[in-house]
Amino acid sequence: MGFPHPIHPKETPVLSTHFGDEGARTFAGWVQRGGYQALKKALAMTPDAIIEEVKASGLRGRGGAGFPTGLKWSFMPKGDGKPHYLVCNADESEPGTFKDREIMRWTPHGLIEGCAIAAHAIGAETCYIYIRGEFTDPLRIVQAAVEDAYANGALGANVFGTGKRIEMVVHRGAGAYICGEETALMNSLEGKRGNPRIKPPFPAQAGLFAMPTTVNNVETLAAVPHILMRGAAWYAGLSLSNPKSTGTKLFSVCGHVMKPGNFEVTMGFPMKDLIHDLAGGMRPGRTLKAVIPGGSSVPIMNRDEAEAALCDYEGIIAQGSMLGSAGFIVMDDSADMVYQIYRLARFYAHESCAQCTQCREGTAWTTKILERMLKGQGKQADLELLLDLADQMTGKTICVLSDSCAAPVVSGIQKFRSEFDAYLSGARAPALAGA
Amino acid sequence: MSGHAAPSASGHHEETHQPVFVGAPREKLEALFPKYPTKQALLLPALWIVQEERGWISPQAMAEVGEVLGLTPAYVKGVVTFYTMYHRHPVGRHVIQVCTTSPCHLCGAAETMEALLQGTGCGELGITSPDGRFTVIEVECLGACGFATPILIGDDFVESVTPERVSGILERYP
Numbered sequence: 001m002g003f004p005h006p007i008h009p010k011e012t013p014v015l016s017t018h019f020g021d022e023g024a025r026t027f028a029g030w031v032q033r034g035g036y037q038a039l040k041k042a043l044a045m046t047p048d049a050i051i052e053e054v055k056a057s058g059l060r061g062r063g064g065a066g067f068p069t070g071l072k073w074s075f076m077p078k079g080d081g082k083p084h085y086l087v088c089n090a091d092e093s094e095p096g097t098f099k100d101r102e103i104m105r106w107t108p109h110g111l112i113e114g115c116a117i118a119a120h121a122i123g124a125e126t127c128y129i130y131i132r133g134e135f136t137d138p139l140r141i142v143q144a145a146v147e148d149a150y151a152n153g154a155l156g157a158n159v160f161g162t163g164k165r166i167e168m169v170v171h172r173g174a175g176a177y178i179c180g181e182e183t184a185l186m187n188s189l190e191g192k193r194g195n196p197r198i199k200p201p202f203p204a205q206a207g208l209f210a211m212p213t214t215v216n217n218v219e220t221l222a223a224v225p226h227i228l229m230r231g232a233a234w235y236a237g238l239s240l241s242n243p244k245s246t247g248t249k250l251f252s253v254c255g256h257v258m259k260p261g262n263f264e265v266t267m268g269f270p271m272k273d274l275i276h277d278l279a280g281g282m283r284p285g286r287t288l289k290a291v292i293p294g295g296s297s298v299p300i301m302n303r304d305e306a307e308a309a310l311c312d313y314e315g316i317i318a319q320g321s322m323l324g325s326a327g328f329i330v331m332d333d334s335a336d337m338v339y340q341i342y343r344l345a346r347f348y349a350h351e352s353c354a355q356c357t358q359c360r361e362g363t364a365w366t367t368k369i370l371e372r373m374l375k376g377q378g379k380q381a382d383l384e385l386l387l388d389l390a391d392q393m394t395g396k397t398i399c400v401l402s403d404s405c406a407a408p409v410v411s412g413i414q415k416f417r418s419e420f421d422a423y424l425s426g427a428r429a430p431a432l433a434g435a
Numbered sequence: 436m437s438g439h440a441a442p443s444a445s446g447h448h449e450e451t452h453q454p455v456f457v458g459a460p461r462e463k464l465e466a467l468f469p470k471y472p473t474k475q476a477l478l479l480p481a482l483w484i485v486q487e488e489r490g491w492i493s494p495q496a497m498a499e500v501g502e503v504l505g506l507t508p509a510y511v512k513g514v515v516t517f518y519t520m521y522h523r524h525p526v527g528r529h530v531i532q533v534c535t536t537s538p539c540h541l542c543g544a545a546e547t548m549e550a551l552l553q554g555t556g557c558g559e560l561g562i563t564s565p566d567g568r569f570t571v572i573e574v575e576c577l578g579a580c581g582f583a584t585p586i587l588i589g590d591d592f593v594e595s596v597t598p599e600r601v602s603g604i605l606e607r608y609p
Contacts, residue, residue, distance in 0.1 A: 083472070095536045095576045133520045134532070134577055136590040169470045174479055175520035177575060191478030191504075193517040209472050252581060254538045260581035296537060327580065329538050343537045347575050353517075 004102070005261050008278050012238065014248045015222050016264040019106045025141060027148040030109035036154055038225035042117040043162045050121040054224065056232035058239075058246030063089055063180075063217030064294065064325045066313045069224075075204035076122040076212050084124040085213040087189070088115050088221055090131040090138070091173055091180040094295030095347060097327030099250035100218035102262050104131070104138035107222065108145035114221035116155065116166050117228065122214050126167045130185055133173040143170045177351035181399045182215040183207075184353065195353050196399035219250060241268030245312030249326055253279040256286065256332040267312040274311060275330060286332040290416070294324020296344050297404030299411035300337075320411070337416040338423055339431050341408050342370035348405035359402035362393035366409060373423045376430035383413055383420055452495035455485050456503050464503070474504045478514055482521055491522035519574075527563040527570035529608045531555065532587040533596075534577040542583035543597065548573065550598035551586070554605050568608070 004020035007013055018024035024033055042050055055070030076084060088111070092100040103111060115127045129146075131139050146168050149155045157165045171189055173179050179188045183197035186208045207213025227235045227247075236246045245267040251274055254260045258280030265274065275281065275288065282288055291306040292298060299321040301309065309319040316323045331340065349363035366389055369382050390406035397403070413420060422428035456464060467480055481504060485496045492515055498508040515521045522530070533551055535544045548571070552558055555569035563570045579585040582594035588608060596604065 092578045093576055096538050096580050098578050098580050098582075101578055132578065133518075134574065134587055134592075136587065136592050167470070172479065172483060174482065174518035175574075176518050188479065189476060190473065191475035191506075191514065193514055209476075254580035254583070255541045260583075262581065329541070329580070331541060335541060340537055340541070343540055347536055350575055 004106070005259060008263065010269075010273065010278060011264050012248045012266045013264050014226050015103060015107070015110070015219065015250060016262065018110075019102055019262075021106065024107055024109070025145065027109060027145070027152045027154065030107075030113075034229075035109050035225075036113055036160075038228040039113045039116050039154065040160055041228055042120055043160060043164055047121045047123060050117065050228070053232045054121070054227060057227045057235035058232075058244065059220065059223055059227060059235065060245070060313065061217055062219035062223070062249065062325070064094070064297075066323065069216065069220055072204075072216075073118070073122050073214060075202070076214060077204070078123070080212065083126070083209075083211050084122055085208045085211055086115060086119045086122060086124040086127040087182070087185065087208060087213060087215040088127060088129040088218060089180065089182060089185060089215050090129055090135070090142075090218045091185060092135070092218070092325075093132055093177040093180050094297065094325045094327060095344070096252060096254055096292065096329040097295045097325040098252045098254070099262050099326070101135060101138055102250070103218050103222050104135070104142050108138075108142045109149065110222050110225060111142065111218060112145055112149050112154070112168065114224040115168060116159065117224050118214070118216060118221055119166050120164065122212075124214070125165045126169070128169050128171050128189055128208070130171045130173060130179070130189055132179070133175050139170065139172055146170055176353075177347075178353045178399070178401060181401070184399070185215065186213065193353070195355050198398055223247060238266045239268055239312075240266050241310045242312055242314040245314060249311070251311060252327040253330060254328070255330040256283060256335065257281065257330050258283060265311065268315060269311045271309040271311050271316075271328075272307040275306070275328070279328075279330070282332050286334060288330070289333045289335055290331045290337065292321075292329040292408065293326070294322045295327040296329060296347070297400070297407060298322040298324045299407050300341075300415060302415045336431060337412055337419045338370065339374060341412040342367065342374055344408050345370055345405055348401060352401060356397040356402065358393050358396045359405075362389050362402055363405045365389055366393075366405060370409075371432060373420065374430060374432040375434060376423065376426065378420075378424045380424060382424070383417075387413060452493065452499070454499055455488050455496055456481075456499065460484050460488055475506060477504055478506065478511070479518075482511075482515060486521060491525050493523075525563075527557075527568055529569050529588050531569060531571045532574035532577070533571065534575075534579070534583075534585050535573050536576040536580075538576075538580035539583040539585070544584040546598050547584040547586075547596050547601070550601040551605075554601045569605075 023029040059069045060066045176194045178184045179194040184194040188194040203213040239246045263278045288303045291301045305319040345367040349367045352359045352363045354360040390410045393402040393406040497511040501508045501511045533548045556564040557571045577585045
């Protein structure tokens with residue numbers, strides 16, 4: 001089950017402190033390591049005080065959007081008399097991203113504690129943890145930890161004797177990338193197809209079961225106990241570049257690097273060091289060609305952009321892409337960019353829920369056009385056609401899956417045009433066989 | 436998030452449907468009722484129970500789930516077909532899902548998939564091996580990109596699978 005690397009001196013372990021430590025998985029082990037103190041502290045605080053502390057910490061959503069967490073919590077209505085829900089989004093499916101899996105496998109009680117604190121802060125008595133169906137190990141481990149927490153009074157009708165009720169339910173997905181989109185996830189939890197919903201209403205107004213709901217990512221929730229124990233000022237101070245990006249972040253690095261894995265560094269850490277030092281750099285004789293930093297749904301960065309970027313929300317935007325879920329797909333000079341972009345387009349075509357025409361048709365046609373280029377049957381007009389399609393797919397649909405397919409296509413054509421031209425002119429032999 | 440298994444030669448209709456939700460499976464489902472405010476929310480968990488019990492979800496089983504939860508068979512089928520992990524046809528004793536999405540593709544997933552198709556005797560994606568032992572399907576991103584190539588055999592998640600490791604891994608699944 002995975003092999004966490006020894007901590008690199010340039011890492012700042014907070015969430016990853018107990019990765020690889022089997023003993024941290026039980027309730028007793030977690031308590032021994034200082035666990036559940038934050039929940040006890042939170043239960044003695046008012047919801048508003050917790051929200052203010054999280055706002056002051058600068059914590060932003062780690063699932064991809066980067067929305068300020070405390071602000072999101074403050075949108076939940078107060079005194080409305082309705083049941084409120086907290087949903088933990090553990091449907092980690094973004095290509096290149098494998099950080100939440102590590103949190104769930106090694107520190108399930110850290111996640112439960114974060115969920116319980118968040119539930120108290122937003123006035124929810126029930127939290128659903130929606131874990132993707134393929135994550136069999138995290139499902140088993142988190143389920144066991146939830147039962148352990150119930151048995152020890154950390155969950156249930158009277159949490160730690162405070163009279164506060166917090167129920168927690170682990171819900172298994174069944175294979176659908178789109179369920180990582182929060183409104184699709186809520187539909188899935190309700191026993192429906194995972195089609196994203198039109199907003200408004202926003203989840204804080206009418207979310208799960210039409211009740212006020214907050215959806216947070218695993219890594220976001222896992223950071224909350226640390227903020228309560230060590231203080232907002234400590235967390236806000238963890239920032240190497242832009243003060244709007246605070247704390248530590250798990251970066252998943254994969255693809256053509258010598259030491260792929262998860263690395264926890266302070267926001268603003270140089271991407272060059274992350275790739276060439278922490279992740280072990282390129283294979284012998286190879287050079288860096290491209291990085292898709294946000295999971296796959298963001299513009300591709302070329303080598304110069306990647307090596308100049310600082311890893312936080314603003315730093316990656318400054319270099320033409322987005323932080324997203326911070327899963328870096330690294331490609332060296334052996335990568336065929338046309339093929340890689342085709343493979344990503346195929347992913348989005350497979351995962352489109354097919355609700356919106358632009359997405360259903362756009363992802364399929366993008367894939368077909370790239371496929372014919374790779375078969376040596378592309379036409380000169382195809383590049384313009386791809387860009388035109390991408391334009392029709394951007395900003396016009398209920399959710400951003402369609403935009404996510406367009407991002408690597410547009411940036412790929414802009415930055416690696418000669419590779420497309422080589423297929424179109426016949427200078428490069430077809431990569432795919434068939435008529 | 437995988438490709439679906441194709442119908443096998445053994446046929447994909449149960450002759451007579453033996454109800455799933457009796458005894459222990461029924462108790463398992465009923466224990467979940469208090470955790471959700473609607474019966475409909477039990478749909479995914481109920482379908483998982485069917486698949487654990489029967490290995491796949493037949494049209495008759497979909498109708499039974501509908502009856503238990505107060506949903507129409509057509510509605511249940513609409514949901515089943517949305518999710519790729521529910522098998523709508525009989526599959527081999529061990530279903531192998533291989534990740535071939537971009538990060539794994541960069542690290543040799545295509546070769547690993549080919550070795551699995553040959554090693555299992557399946558030959559093709561979605562086809563069950565003649566001995567009924569394996570079905571191999573492609574899956575989109577298993578979320579373990581740093582440990583290419585991950586595969587899921589039944590509920591066992593295996594990381595860093597290379598063509599060389601395939602025969603040793605398959606031996607563990609008679």
